[in-house]
Amino acid sequence: MKFSLSHIPDIRFGADEIDNLAGHAASLGAERAAIVMDSFLAASGLAARVQGMLAAEGITSEVYSDFAGEPKLKHLREATAVASGADLVIGIGGGSALDIAKIVACTAASGEDAMHYALAANPLPKNALKKIMIPTTAGTGSETSATNIFAGPEGKKLWIWGAETKADLVILDPALTVSLPASLTAWCGMDAFIHAFEASTNRNAHAAGKVFGHEAMRIIAANLAEAVGNPSNLDARGKVLLGSCYAGVAIDNCGTAIAHNISHAMAGLAPIHHGLATALGFEVSLPWLAQADTADLNAAAAVLGLTRASEIPDFVTRLMDACGIRRAIPAAFNSFTVADLANEMRAPENQPMRRSTIRDVNDADLDTFATAIMTMQKEA
Numbered sequence: 001m002k003f004s005l006s007h008i009p010d011i012r013f014g015a016d017e018i019d020n021l022a023g024h025a026a027s028l029g030a031e032r033a034a035i036v037m038d039s040f041l042a043a044s045g046l047a048a049r050v051q052g053m054l055a056a057e058g059i060t061s062e063v064y065s066d067f068a069g070e071p072k073l074k075h076l077r078e079a080t081a082v083a084s085g086a087d088l089v090i091g092i093g094g095g096s097a098l099d100i101a102k103i104v105a106c107t108a109a110s111g112e113d114a115m116h117y118a119l120a121a122n123p124l125p126k127n128a129l130k131k132i133m134i135p136t137t138a139g140t141g142s143e144t145s146a147t148n149i150f151a152g153p154e155g156k157k158l159w160i161w162g163a164e165t166k167a168d169l170v171i172l173d174p175a176l177t178v179s180l181p182a183s184l185t186a187w188c189g190m191d192a193f194i195h196a197f198e199a200s201t202n203r204n205a206h207a208a209g210k211v212f213g214h215e216a217m218r219i220i221a222a223n224l225a226e227a228v229g230n231p232s233n234l235d236a237r238g239k240v241l242l243g244s245c246y247a248g249v250a251i252d253n254c255g256t257a258i259a260h261n262i263s264h265a266m267a268g269l270a271p272i273h274h275g276l277a278t279a280l281g282f283e284v285s286l287p288w289l290a291q292a293d294t295a296d297l298n299a300a301a302a303v304l305g306l307t308r309a310s311e312i313p314d315f316v317t318r319l320m321d322a323c324g325i326r327r328a329i330p331a332a333f334n335s336f337t338v339a340d341l342a343n344e345m346r347a348p349e350n351q352p353m354r355r356s357t358i359r360d361v362n363d364a365d366l367d368t369f370a371t372a373i374m375t376m377q378k379e380a
Contacts, residue, residue: 139188141248
């Protein structure tokens, strides 16, 4: 077997580790920082707190927070302007904030538009700004990944990939995740679990990736329901956060599969939280996938305390039930048909996830998954 394990950023884990942010920034030689966080976090007082800590170390800063939800090209362009002249970008928040921050560290350094790099159209700059990533959700694993997702000019999900976007330092502070609502904790946690599962079982899975993927599956499955039901349990929160980070390493090396094809396709039609979409796509496709009965699928089952791959779908359904995840999609999907979703699954940007799935995915399979999604209950 041949494989490579990509660079893993420096990681600092611990409750209240954010209090050491300014010292970490200074150690990277920062003099002027651009801070990326969403409008909700900024309004919570976290932006002012971070700016105060940086100022005490003599580091000036400016905040970009004019976004909510998944990143769009407009947000990348606005954040690039804020980061112009900075030598450090600090991303704080969920995957959207982190992806914006990582992309902007490249575009602000080069002066190129984000579309210049979309879908690997051109090489990323080698002189990207320094980057510190601080996740406040436990889901995307963006803090350790070289993949960055945003909506392009037509609203379709695009990606920018490359080691140049990776963080120089990751701060994992479970205290920052305590205020996350139960539904978001569940959706993000399931996203992380699915990252770990797909990276450990798809065509690209390898021994090193499975070290991280298997441990992520184990600790997320054991702690997610507790983190949802008892948000003040810092131990459970910390374990899910660490699992999410490990899952990020796994997908950075081995990628995802059919559940992410489905969720990216759903987002191409209408707004939906990525974690929820991925969880729904995972549940509807998992019985079909488990029929492959591969050694990797059975190894994943063993990690979860099961005896065979065929038991995984029921396990996942029980986990989603324990986390209170409703099987429903937003009312915005009323405007679309099964064929619309199936066509999105066939879109060129979603084919890498289709091809990496351990079973061959034919068009009839896509139609089956699209039917299962589009016939779900619609939220009011």
